[in-house]
Amino acid sequence: MIKKITFKKGRLSKILLTRLNNYYKDAGIDPEFVTMKWQKWNKNPFMVTFIARNEDNHVGWIIYNPVNSTIEDIVVKYPSKDKDVEKQLTDALVAAETLVSAEIHKDDKTKYQWMLEYGFRPTRSFITDGFPLVKMDLSISVLLKKIHGTTPTKPYRKTETVVIEKIPEKRGYVDIKAGVMRLIDALGGINKFIKPDSTVLIKPNIVSDHGLKDGVYKGGIITDIRVIRALTELLLPVAKKIIIGEGSSINRSETTKMFKHYGYDRLVELSPSKISLVDLNTDKQVDKHVPGGKRMHTRKIPLSIEKADVIISVPVLKIHFAAVASLSIKHLQGAVPPLEKYMTHFFGLWQNLVNIHHLIKPQLIVIDGLTGQEDFGPVSGTPKRMNILIGGTNPVATDTVAMKVMGLDPASSPPVFLAYMQGLGPIEKEKIKIIGATIDEVASPFKQPDINLDCGRDIRIHADSACSGCAGYLHFVLNKLRRPDPKDESRMLIDRPFDRKVNIYLGPFVQHPINPDETNIFMGICQQHNAETGTHLPGCPPHAEVIVNGVFSLFPDVERPQYADKSEEARLGEMLEEILRTL
Numbered sequence: 001m002i003k004k005i006t007f008k009k010g011r012l013s014k015i016l017l018t019r020l021n022n023y024y025k026d027a028g029i030d031p032e033f034v035t036m037k038w039q040k041w042n043k044n045p046f047m048v049t050f051i052a053r054n055e056d057n058h059v060g061w062i063i064y065n066p067v068n069s070t071i072e073d074i075v076v077k078y079p080s081k082d083k084d085v086e087k088q089l090t091d092a093l094v095a096a097e098t099l100v101s102a103e104i105h106k107d108d109k110t111k112y113q114w115m116l117e118y119g120f121r122p123t124r125s126f127i128t129d130g131f132p133l134v135k136m137d138l139s140i141s142v143l144l145k146k147i148h149g150t151t152p153t154k155p156y157r158k159t160e161t162v163v164i165e166k167i168p169e170k171r172g173y174v175d176i177k178a179g180v181m182r183l184i185d186a187l188g189g190i191n192k193f194i195k196p197d198s199t200v201l202i203k204p205n206i207v208s209d210h211g212l213k214d215g216v217y218k219g220g221i222i223t224d225i226r227v228i229r230a231l232t233e234l235l236l237p238v239a240k241k242i243i244i245g246e247g248s249s250i251n252r253s254e255t256t257k258m259f260k261h262y263g264y265d266r267l268v269e270l271s272p273s274k275i276s277l278v279d280l281n282t283d284k285q286v287d288k289h290v291p292g293g294k295r296m297h298t299r300k301i302p303l304s305i306e307k308a309d310v311i312i313s314v315p316v317l318k319i320h321f322a323a324v325a326s327l328s329i330k331h332l333q334g335a336v337p338p339l340e341k342y343m344t345h346f347f348g349l350w351q352n353l354v355n356i357h358h359l360i361k362p363q364l365i366v367i368d369g370l371t372g373q374e375d376f377g378p379v380s381g382t383p384k385r386m387n388i389l390i391g392g393t394n395p396v397a398t399d400t401v402a403m404k405v406m407g408l409d410p411a412s413s414p415p416v417f418l419a420y421m422q423g424l425g426p427i428e429k430e431k432i433k434i435i436g437a438t439i440d441e442v443a444s445p446f447k448q449p450d451i452n453l454d455c456g457r458d459i460r461i462h463a464d465s466a467c468s469g470c471a472g473y474l475h476f477v478l479n480k481l482r483r484p485d486p487k488d489e490s491r492m493l494i495d496r497p498f499d500r501k502v503n504i505y506l507g508p509f510v511q512h513p514i515n516p517d518e519t520n521i522f523m524g525i526c527q528q529h530n531a532e533t534g535t536h537l538p539g540c541p542p543h544a545e546v547i548v549n550g551v552f553s554l555f556p557d558v559e560r561p562q563y564a565d566k567s568e569e570a571r572l573g574e575m576l577e578e579i580l581r582t583l
């Protein structure tokens with residue numbers, strides 16, 4: 001019985017080579033495969049050979065590539081049928097590295113099977129040096145359950161400061177500006193952040209036009225422009241150049257219209273030679289390598305962000321129906337171009353939000369909590385008046401304090417928890433120094449959305465172990481079916497009868513058996529292993545548009561809800577295909 005696996009870095013030894021040769025011989029795989037791998041590993045200076053021990057006994061090896069977080073091979077000293085030792089070795093690696101993937105030979109059925117049972121899913125097939133390989137990605141839902149309640153193996157050493165600033169109830173501009181000033185002073189003063197001749201990029205949240213419809217302003221959807229104005233006025237005497245940059249999500253590429261819609265052009269008038277507005281969706285881009293290469297190895301970053309000396313991130317205090325909270329970590333999804341937003345979903349939203357923070361590092365975060373948003377945020381929720389600003393320099397610590405103010409556990413938000421586990425900042429109380437108001441003074445629980453995955457007459461949902469990602473996005477799409485059926489208005493569209501029952505599967509492990517005589521829809525990376533037995537909706541979670549297309553394909557007579565401009569959708573689809581071909 002394996003009790004506690006520990007790893008020691010070792011070398012590619014003769015005994016390991018013998019064990020690998022025996023393993024692949026038993027699997028009926030060409031011995032040249034081992035020769036090819038062995039040579040590659042020997043030539044790669046980054047490759048790590050972990051020798052796994054159970055107390056004093058050597059039990060196996062993992063050959064691991066930390067550059068792309070990939071298990072190159074995993075082999076045990078004494079093979080057994082149940083594959084428990086392999087799974088224990090993987091548990092120990094996951095505890096240290098969090099999200100990992102693996103590359104296995106296509107004909108290595110034994111490894112494929114136990115990896116599937118563990119929670120890995122086949123996401124890509126490819127050929128390397130003439131050998132067919134399969135990329136196995138670990139389900140984030142499985143990962144989150146495995147690391148729930150644990151702490152990072154390398155503890156975060158620093159203590160971070162977060163400021164909670166109360167704004168008087170009447171919330172005049174003078175009050176807000178004074179609050180922003182006090183917040184920055186508490187964090188060390190404007191001159192700590194801005195050196196003379198600096199270019200500063202302020203990133204507000206201007207997600208869509210939902211914050212101002214028919215002349216009626218609804219708080220909690222976009223950053224209150226008065227906070228951005230206050231920051232701009234404080235920066236003007238110090239900074240050389242101020243860029244206000246955003247890449248709106250819902251209306252893609254329409255950021256310039258959003259700037260106008262919300263009056264940002266009037267901010268430029270404060271000093272037209274110094275202040276400019278930049279649409280990050282259409283800005284020039286630079287390729288950046290992602291350290292650790294988890295899920296994506298490179299990301300495209302807008303040039304204006306790359307060249308800015310200082311980035312100030314100004315999200316809104318709000319609930320997100322899938323990410324639990326949309327704060328500073330989620331906020332940077334709006335800082336990447338449209339295809340990157342799309343690919344973030346395709347390859348894994350939670351991890352890729354963490355990845356962005358390796359490449360874009362705001363020096364200052366000011367969470368606009370004048371009016372937050374509860375219930376079905378980030379766009380369709382309910383405004384919640386809070387009269388606070390929360391500021392910090394570390395995204396994990398700042399989001400942790402914000403979530404506690406909202407009455408939420410920071411570990412419940414997948415991107416916040418992953419960022420913590422991967423060393424981006426602390427969630428522990430003793431590592432966060434709070435200045436200004438206390439959490440208790442300002443805390444007010446935010447209502448979380450009721451996720452409704454109730455089935456229709458012939459549409460059944462199987463979501464045994466799905467994370468909030470697929471569950472939240474499916475709820476969003478199913479809601480569009482909870483309206484009268486144009487064919488028969490006495491029933492809901494979701495209750496339309498079908499000749500063949502419809503099953504929608506989400507989450508890594510679903511008990512309900514697959515019946516090939518029924519219509520089956522499989523959601524996300526967690527269900528990718530079943531892709532060939534029905535319709536697969538790719539992504540993690542699949543993009544809302546992908547789910548809309550998949551679910552509405554059941555109703556060919558019903559116009560599907562439009563997510564974006566048609567030509568824009570087609571262009572994004574083509575670009576994604578192009579990228580997948582080159583992977």
Ligand code: SF4
Nearest residue numbers: 141469470524526540
């Ligand atoms: S595929 Fe869906 S259920 Fe699985 S981890 Fe991704 S978002 Fe969660």
